[in-house]
Amino acid sequence: MASAFQAKGLQYWVSELAQAVLPILPGSAVEIRRLLEHPDTSLNQIGDLVAQDPVLRLHVLRACNNQFAEKAAGTLSNPHHCVSMLGMDNISALVDSLKPDCGANNRFEPRYLQAIIQSSHAAELALSWLPFRHQGNADQLVLACLLYGVPDWAMWRVASNEARMIDALVQQQRVPVEEAELAVLGCQRAELAKALAQHWHFSDQVCGAIHGAPIPSPAFLMRYARLAQKHSNDAASVRMPNKTEAGLLAHSQGFTVHLSNTLAQQSARSWYSKPTLRCQAIVAAYLDQPLVRILELTKSVALETSRRFAIVGVQSPAEGLLWPQPSAQRRRIKPSQMDAAVTKMASMLGQGSVPAKAPKSATPAPPSQRPDPLNQPRAIGIKSEKLPDGLDHHAIRSAPKPAAKPAAVFPGFVSAEKYADYETLINKLLHQPSAFSSEQEALRSITDCLYRCTELERVVVAVLNPERSKLEAYYAQGCSEAPALQRFTVQLQPPNLFTQLLRQPAATWISRERQQQIEGVIPGQFRQASQCEDFFLMSVFNQQGAYGLFYADRGLTDRIGLSEAEYKIFKSTGAHCSKYLMALQP
Known part of the structure; x- marks a missing residue:
C-alpha cells in the first residue's frame, strides 16, 4: 500500500x-546571440529584445536586482535601464549561462x-x-x-x-x-x-x-x-x-x-x-x-x-x-477525498516516471566463466579476413542482395505514420488521461484522429443535452460542405435508432442493403442532414450512462464504400473512448 x-x-x-x-524562447535565443556577436549592436537594441521576451526579461531584471538592488533608489523594473546598468559584457555572460534552446x-x-x-x-x-x-x-x-x-x-x-x-x-x-x-x-x-x-x-x-x-x-x-x-x-x-x-x-x-x-x-x-x-x-x-x-x-x-x-x-x-462553450462540470472529488486522490496520483507517477536500472554485479565473473573472444563465431562474407576452405568465393561475392522486407500494411489507415499517430492517441486515452484537459478535448482529438488517419471523409461527435432528451452535434471534421450534418440535432422521443444505441454501448453499420430493413427507425431529419446511405454509428458511455455518439462515413462522392477494416477501427476507437470516460471519477 x-x-x-x-x-x-x-x-x-x-x-x-x-x-x-x-x-528563453527559441526565436529570442537566436536573435540575442546574433546581436551580441555584431560589433555595432547598441544597448538600446538589446533592451528592445529583452522587453519582448518574458523569460529573458526576467533573467536580466533578476541579475540587475541581485547586483544593484541595495544601491539603487527605487525599483529596477525597466528592461532598458537594467540592460544599461549591467553592460554588454554582463549581458553576454548571462546569455552564455542559459541553455541555447x-x-x-x-x-x-x-x-x-x-x-x-x-x-x-x-x-x-x-x-x-x-x-x-x-x-x-x-x-x-x-x-x-x-x-x-x-x-x-x-x-x-x-x-x-x-x-x-x-x-x-x-x-x-x-x-x-x-x-x-x-x-x-x-x-x-x-x-x-x-x-x-x-x-x-x-x-x-x-x-x-x-x-x-x-x-x-x-x-x-x-x-x-x-x-x-x-x-x-x-x-x-x-x-x-x-x-x-x-x-x-x-x-x-x-x-x-x-x-x-x-x-x-x-x-x-x-x-x-x-x-x-x-x-x-x-x-x-x-x-x-x-x-x-x-x-x-x-x-x-x-x-x-x-x-x-x-x-x-x-x-x-x-x-x-x-471552440464552443463546454458543458458545465461539477466538482468530482470531495475535500475529504483529496489526500487519498493525491496519494494515488503520486504513486502512479512515481511508478512510471523513472525506469529501474539493472543492478550491477558486485563481483566480476571468474575468468573460467568468461566467454573466450577467440572461440566466438565470426561472420562469413566479403569483408572476412579468412574464408573456410571448400566455399565458392565467387558465388558468395556475386550473390544477389536479399529482397527488401515488404512494408508493413495497416488496413484501414492512410499510412504507417498515421497508424502510429492513432496508436499514440489510444495510448494517451488508456494510460495518460491527464494529457487531456477535459472530456471535450478528448472527443475533439478522437474526431481529428479518425479524420486524419483513416479514409473516413466525415466524422462527427454528438453529445446528450443536460435534459438527456436529444443528441446535439458537438464537433465535426470534413463537414464544411454539409452544414446540416455539422450541426444536426436528433430528438430521442419517439424512440428511434439513436434511442436504441444509447441504451447500451453499441455500434452499427448502416449500408444500402440494410436501408429498407430499418427504414422506419432512422429519423427523417437526420437522413436529410447526412444524405448518405452508408455510415457508421457508435455510442459512448461514462459512469452516469450514455454520454454521446460518433458518426462517420466516406462522403457523398465515394464510390468504393466502407470496409470491414474501417468498421473495426471505428468500433475499437469508440470502445477506447468509453473506457476513458468511465475511468474519470464522477
Whole structure:
C-alpha cells in the first residue's frame, strides 16, 4: 500500500525552483546571440529584445536586482535601464549561462512554453487596462504579472509530476486551483511567487503586488459582476467603488495582477465558461466600462498576444475562441477525498516516471566463466579476413542482395505514420488521461484522429443535452460542405435508432442493403442532414450512462464504400473512448 503523500512546503519549493534553469524562447535565443556577436549592436537594441521576451526579461531584471538592488533608489523594473546598468559584457555572460534552446528532449516543453505565454497574456491584459484606470508604473506591473506565473514555468521544467497532479485535479476533477496547490505543494502559487521574488531581491512594492495586497471579497466582486452582466447590452457602465464595505481598497496594483492572471488562466481553459465571463464582468465594473467594450478589448489582447508568441504545438491565448462553450462540470472529488486522490496520483507517477536500472554485479565473473573472444563465431562474407576452405568465393561475392522486407500494411489507415499517430492517441486515452484537459478535448482529438488517419471523409461527435432528451452535434471534421450534418440535432422521443444505441454501448453499420430493413427507425431529419446511405454509428458511455455518439462515413462522392477494416477501427476507437470516460471519477 502506498504511503500517504506529504506536501513539501514553501521553503522546499523556493530552494528548488530558485535554481531552475529557465530557457528563453527559441526565436529570442537566436536573435540575442546574433546581436551580441555584431560589433555595432547598441544597448538600446538589446533592451528592445529583452522587453519582448518574458523569460529573458526576467533573467536580466533578476541579475540587475541581485547586483544593484541595495544601491539603487527605487525599483529596477525597466528592461532598458537594467540592460544599461549591467553592460554588454554582463549581458553576454548571462546569455552564455542559459541553455541555447528550449530542451527539445523534454516532453513537457510545450507546457513550459504555454505557461510563459499565459503569463505574457496576463501582463498584456494588465497593460491594456492602464488607459482606463492607472495603476502606477507599467514596468512594475508587467514584472509582477510575470513573477506571478514563474512557479508554473519552473515546475514544468523541474517538477513535472507535481505540475501534472495539479493540472489533473483542476482540469479533470474540477478542484479549485488554490485547493489543488495546497494539497500538492503545501503552499499556494501566489505566496510561492512572492517568496521567489524576495529571494531574488525584487522590491517590496513588486512583492506586495504579487501576494499580500488587499483583495476585495468574492461577495463584493460578484455583486458588481452581476450588475455588469445585467446591463451588458446597455451603453452605460457599472462602477466599482474604490473601497469595500470593510474599508479595504479595491483600487490596488495587487488586485490588477491577481485579476489579470485569473482571467488569463480561465480563458485558457474556456473562453465561454461562466468563470471567464464573470472575470470579464468584474473587469468591466473595475474599469467603469461597458461589458461589451471589455469583451472586445479582451479578445483583441488575446489575438495580439497569440500573434506575438506563435509557437507550433503550443496553445495560444486566442485558440479557445474557436471552440464552443463546454458543458458545465461539477466538482468530482470531495475535500475529504483529496489526500487519498493525491496519494494515488503520486504513486502512479512515481511508478512510471523513472525506469529501474539493472543492478550491477558486485563481483566480476571468474575468468573460467568468461566467454573466450577467440572461440566466438565470426561472420562469413566479403569483408572476412579468412574464408573456410571448400566455399565458392565467387558465388558468395556475386550473390544477389536479399529482397527488401515488404512494408508493413495497416488496413484501414492512410499510412504507417498515421497508424502510429492513432496508436499514440489510444495510448494517451488508456494510460495518460491527464494529457487531456477535459472530456471535450478528448472527443475533439478522437474526431481529428479518425479524420486524419483513416479514409473516413466525415466524422462527427454528438453529445446528450443536460435534459438527456436529444443528441446535439458537438464537433465535426470534413463537414464544411454539409452544414446540416455539422450541426444536426436528433430528438430521442419517439424512440428511434439513436434511442436504441444509447441504451447500451453499441455500434452499427448502416449500408444500402440494410436501408429498407430499418427504414422506419432512422429519423427523417437526420437522413436529410447526412444524405448518405452508408455510415457508421457508435455510442459512448461514462459512469452516469450514455454520454454521446460518433458518426462517420466516406462522403457523398465515394464510390468504393466502407470496409470491414474501417468498421473495426471505428468500433475499437469508440470502445477506447468509453473506457476513458468511465475511468474519470464522477
